[in-house]
Structure formats: structure tokens, C-alpha cells
Amino acid sequence: MSGILAGVDQRTQLAGHNRLELLLFRLQGPQRFGINVFKVKEVISCPPLTQVPEAHPVMCGMAHLRGQTVPILDISKGIGGPALPRDGSGYVIVSEYNRSVQGFLVREVDRIINMGWDQIKPPPRGTGKDSYLTAVTEFEGELIEVIDVEKIMKEIIGGDEEVSEGVIDSEILDSEHHILVVDDSMVARNQIKRVLDQLGVEATLARDGQDAYEKLSAWIEEGKDLNNFLSMVISDVEMPKMDGYTLTTKMREHPQMKDLYVLLHTSLSGVFNEAMVKKVGADRFLAKFAPDELATAVQERLREYDARKAA
Template sequence: MENKHKGILLETGTNELEIVEFTIGENRFGINVIKVKEIINPATITKIPGAHPFIEGIIEIRGEVLPVVSIAKALGLPDSTSPAQDRFIVAEFNKSKMIFHVHTVTQIHRVSWDKIEKPSEMYQGIESKIIGVVKRENGMILLLDFESIVVEINPSTGITKDQILKLGHRERSNKRVLIAEDSPLLRKLIQDTLGAAGYTNLEFFENGKDALTYFESVIADGKLIQDEVKILITDIEMPQMDGHYLTKRIKEDSQLSIIPVIIFSSLITEDLRHKGQKVGANAQVSKPEIAELVQLIDQLIL
């Protein structure tokens, strides 16, 4: 079925999201509804010799040939015991489309990011692929880090220093850059690539709430925020506080609003760009376009 729910987007800057719940065996997972184009019944898959172990093959859908990723294999979990009930989630993010093979799709939940907890090591080795935990009365839903799964399959789709090298020689800068990014993998990639671009005075926060707390502490200490921070780079999907709400809070504060904010997220598409504009972001860049991000930092940094 096509995801008609896409037309009913949440009001921007409410710190809420909607997730599609799906299962792998007895395990419950979630994907941001914004990433979901449609949910379909399984189709015949054409195998690809030598493909990554997570890739089951390819299928054609409406004239497009898309890879099918086995979420069970990506998480090291058993294959479906009832393949007739399986579903394909057609997703789009990071400027690309793919299909995620799951076992069942159950329902859509609306939740607040401040109710989503940071994952811990209790999730039996899959914690590196979990971005948050949603506690429900009947159990927990784990939000998967689909970006890290895709980068594991094809590292060239991630953030790389090669993109920075194409910019040519660059001067080093000691200007302080703050980054709100929940994924440990992406924090490391951003640190390496921005460092290669000459920006070495970096401070990372795991979510928007921690970043906002830092900004508020600077103001409480009586300091000028522009003396402490020259620009903020923020992801959108983060536990506790998402990037849209963080941006809104900063831009509505008379003392903080001077700080340029760039949203750097896999969710930046032409259809969704208006959401960042509405909360006052100075610029928006889709991952993994790190060279474009660097050029915007050059233009906007105080």
C-alpha cells in the first residue's frame, strides 16, 4: 500500500515524530515515517552475484531498479518463519531510494523526541545500529540507524575525506564549531572530514537538548554567545530533542539567534526543505554532501 500518511506531516518544531513500527521476529523496531515512500508486499528478487551479505538482490518498481536490504541480516537476527507475511518498506533518504525487507508492519506511532532514550549496551550487540528507544506500555520499540546500515553496505555513500580534497588547499581555522549529532559513526566521520577541511576547534553533542543546555549555560554565565560559538551544525533525528526544535529554540532567543545554524541531515529533500526554513535555519544540506557543508560553513561562520 502507498503511504498516504505522508500528506499529514507534523507541525514543524514540535519535537515530535511519527514512526512506522515493524518487526523482525519477536523484536520491534521503528523507522521515521518521513523516510517511508510506501509499504508493499514482497516481489520477486533478482539475485546479484558478489553482493554485500545484507543485499538480497534487486527488484523493479515503477520503472526504478532498487536494492533490497535484509534488515534481519543487517542485525544478525534469524530470517522470517512466515515469509508470506513479510513486507517491503520502500524508503528514501540521503538522496537515494532502497527497500528494507522486514517481517511485519504493524502501526504508526506519534511520539515526542524527549520520550526517546539513548540506547545502551543492553541491546545485545546491535546498539551501534540503534539511535533511540521508545518505551511503550506493551514493550519497547528500537529506532534503527538506517544511515549506518547503508554506509556499512556501501562506504562510498557516506561522508569521506575525498570530498574535501576536491575543494583544494584550505587554510586552518580556530573558530569554534558546535555539532549536534547522535550517531557515533557520523560524529567520527564529521570530525575527520571537517578537520581535513581546516576546522579543528569542534565540540560535539549527542542530541539537541545537550546542545541547547550548553548555549543556555553560556548566557547564564554572562558571556556573549558569539564569543564562544561561531556556528552550529545539527542533525534532525536525535533523542531528547530533534534538530528542528533545537533550531527553533535558538532562533526565537534574542541572544542566541545571531548564531548561524546549518541543518545537516539525511532528511533534507525538496519536499521537506520547508520544515527547516520554517524554524529559521540559515542553510540545509543533505548527508553525505560534506563538501557542500564546508562551503556553507565558510560563508556563514561568524
Template sequence: MSHSSSTILTESGTNELEIIEFHLVKHLPDGSTKTCYYGINVAKVREVIQVPETTDYPNAQPHMIGVFSSRDILTPLLDLGGWLGVPTSKELDRKFVIVTDFNRMTNGFLIDSISRIHRISWNDVESPSQFLEAGEQDCVVAVVRKDGNLIMILDFEKIIADINPELSMEKYDVKGDRTVDLNQQMVTKRNAKTIIVVDDSAFIRSLIQDTLTSAGYNVIACKDGGEGHDKLMEIAEYAKAEGLPVHELVNAVVTDVEMPRMDGMHLLKRLRESDAYQTTPIVMFSSLMSDDNRSKALTLGANDTITKPEIGKLVSMMDKYVFN
């Protein structure tokens, strides 16, 4: 079951996406079971396969079952249920593996069953409530209601960073980056500039915010495309009422692509259609930024794009568009 040729709806600005629904069967203390419903964007999935033969990897991280070869790429197989704290059957013969391909990494996630693909609007994708959203450690970025079930869209970037900390963007520290100008004059210049950051992952949002504020920028963070659009429109209305150009209040926008309520491409399209933000620097910061997706983002009006592992490029890119 390969999805490599599937249309990636989110990049066209239509505010739609396709998700794969999959299940983990939770084993309860009384011997009964309960089906847990999860989802992942089709654009992140290379294929769904039966459990392959794996090789043990020395000194492996917890919940790493082993490694296998996926199209000649050495790929870790991760016990998703174990990481989530969902006890499942240990028998592998009836399970499946979702092989993901994003952030320039390939990973396999062990699941109990695959259901089907749903084509939905981001308007129907809900952000977790404040009660559910546990900050940076939360692993659910969105919820979809389908056929009477709640499908949890997981933060796979967070999961991979937790299991493979050496590959995590958390290792980046702008204060140790010699390519970034951190002299007091430049930091003071950045102190006068404000960047809107829009990302549904609390984990990623915090990393972007910390990186930009460490370099001197002011940051206003929004947890999804809908909140980002509302905030930007609110600022535009305030600027208009005060007789100010909007660039005195917002100097740039950094946005993810896949987000609840409104995806990043649709947000970009809406901003470029508004009078206030036609020339505001907008950078797309996504794990799905292939060459084709970059081309679509630029066509919709983005100034630039970054793939999520490349957070080290962010401050210099902001400097380029904010000050030039």
C-alpha cells in the same frame, strides 16, 4: 500502505514525529521464537509492500537478496534480520518490505511484520544508554517505550553505508578536496572557531566531526537535540557571566533533524527564540531535506541546509557563514 502524503511533524518545530513499528521474529536455538520490536520515522518510508519478485545482482554485498523495480527505480532488497544478526524464517511469502526514500536513495528492507504508526513526542524518545551505545558501529539511535515493549529506532544511514560502501559519506576526505581552502593561513583561522555538531548517529556525528576538524575547526559534539540544547544554554550562561559575546565561544551550529529528546527543528526554534543565538549561523544537515523541508527550516531561522550525502559542501558552507 503508502506514507508519501503523511505530515512530517518534525519539520514544523513541534518536537513530534510519527514512527512505524515493525517486527522481526527471532528463531531461538530451542525452536521457540521471540518478537523483536523496531521503528523507523514515517518521513523516511515511501511504502510498505509484500515481498516482490527480485533479480539476483552479480557480486552483491552480503545480506542483499536481489534487486526489484519500485516505481521504475532499481531498488536493492536487503535482509535486515541478516544484517542485524537476528535469525528469522527463510520463507518470504508472509514477509513484507519497507521501501525507504532518503539521502536521495531508495532501498527495500525485508521484515516479518508491520504493526502500526505511533505519533509521539521526541521528549519520549530516549537515547541509548552509554552501555548500549557502542560508538560508530552501533545501529540503534534511539529507544521508544510503548505498550510494555522497547522499540529500537535503527540507524538506517549506517546500515545502508555498511551494505553499500561505495555510496557512503565515509569515502569523502576533505584533504583530497581541491574546492576546500587548506592553506595554513586558512587552517589557522579555522583553529580559532568552534562549531557545535548535534547528531544522534555516532556514525554520522564522527564523519561530520572528522571533516570539520581536518579542515581546522574545533568541534563540540552532542548526541541528541536535548544534549545540544543543554550545552548551548550552558555556554550562553558562561558567556553572560564572563561578560563575553557568545560568538567568541560558539561560531556555528550543525544539527540533524530527527533526534531523541529534542528534534533539530525544535532545537532551531528554541535557539532563535533565545537572545544569545538569534544570529548564530545554524545549518541543518539531514537525510530528510527535501525542498519542502528546506523551506520549513529556513522559515524557522536556519541559515542553510545540506542533504547528508553532500558532506563535501560542509566546510565551504561553514567558511561562508563563519567568516562572512
């Protein structure tokens, strides 16, 4: 299994071209699921686990990996399925989401496939807000399900959505701003909106890059000056149809969108993303999800926006 992720660092050229690679895996039965390779640090045989008293039922235990203690989560049970065997069989996908490292127990790892983001589709209508799918795609005549890991982690680990006392600037509360929020995860969209609500900022929500670009285009058709209508755009990177890098690139190429402030807000982290921010012309990168940091970044931008309008 060590060879399946060999050379993943050389795959970074896919980003910015609306492409990604999915690591496919199985839980129970033949259904295959996918996870973005960029979020995967390594794949290993299930290591010995240390049990945690009174842990969440999805928590299999803790593993000691490369000098680090990592929680191992049963992703099958996390999406409401049967628990996977905890007898040392199976594999662990060690991943980095939202500034933390964790392992996901799976029964079998299949392969890596190269896809265009335009081949990644939103979940079928009718799946509902309780669905654990963030996207689907087709491969070899089968439907591949991409799991909303952020939703699973929020349910297991939780997460504070409240901005700390003293962070909110009262002057921002007294001003009027409108922000476009772009994210394919309903959980992530609502987390960001909750922060903006506390800042007194109006938000329009878009479910992916294509949806966001269509909303921007519609506002232009209505005669809106986007530079006066929108204070900023907060966008995820990984999204069906059109990713955040491609959205930013298309905005920079459009004469009426090119000056909009773009903050890329993603569970992907690392130096690579800082480099991609510069490459595609975004203004800032911020790793998910820290309410105080997001609130601070938004307020810094809004102060700058107000100062420019007043000049």
C-alpha cells in the same frame, strides 16, 4: 498494506512541534522496531528480486519499482540477526536516506504511532559503540527499538569521508573556528567531525537537541559570547528528546543564541525540509552525506563569519 501510509503527506504539521510518527515493524520474534514515517516512501509486499553476484550478505537483491532499480536490504541480518526468508514472503519498507532510495526487508509491518520526541530516549547506557540502536521508546508496555539505519548503510554501502583535493581553502586552515555538531547517530557525528578535522576546525559534539541546548546554556553561564565563540551550529533534524527543528526554534527565542548560524544537516530530504528551514529560522538545509558539499557549505559560512568580524 497500501492504506497504512495513506495521508502521510498531511502529517507534516507534526514537525516543528517536537513530534514524529513511527512505522512499527517486526523482524524475527515479537520485538518491534521503528522507523520515522517521513523517511518512508511506501510499504509493499516483497517483490521479485534480481540477485546481484558477489553482493554484500545483507543485500537481498534488486527490485524494479516504478521504473527505478532499488536495492533491497535484509535489516535483520544488517543488525547481526538471522537472515529473513527470501522466498517472497514479508514486506519491503521503501525509504529514502542520505539521497538514496532503498528497501528494507521486514517480516511484518505493525502500525503507525504518534510520539513526542521527548518520549524518544537514547539507547540504554552500556549498549556500546557496536550497537545498532539510535533510540528507544515505550509503547503499550513494550520497548520499541529505533535502528541506526545510517550505521547499517555505511557498513553495507560504505561512504567516502575524505574531502576532495582542491575543495579545501587554505585560508580557512589558517583561521580559528569552533563549530557545535549535533547528531544522535555516532556514525554521522564522526563523519561530520572527520570533514571538520580536514578543514582544521575545532568541533564540540552533542548527541541530541537537548544536549546541544544544555551545552549552549552552559557556555553562556561561563560568560562566553556565543557569537564570538561559535562560528556555526550543524544539526541533524531527527533526534531523541529534542529534534533539530525545535532546537533551532528555541535558539531563535533566546537573546544570546538567536543570531547563531544554523545548518540543518539531515538524511531527510525534499521540498518539505526547505520549507521547515524557513519556518523555524535555520539558515541553511543540506542533505546528508556528501563530504565535498558539507566542506563547501562550512567554508562559505566561515568566510562570511570572518568577513563580519573583520568589518
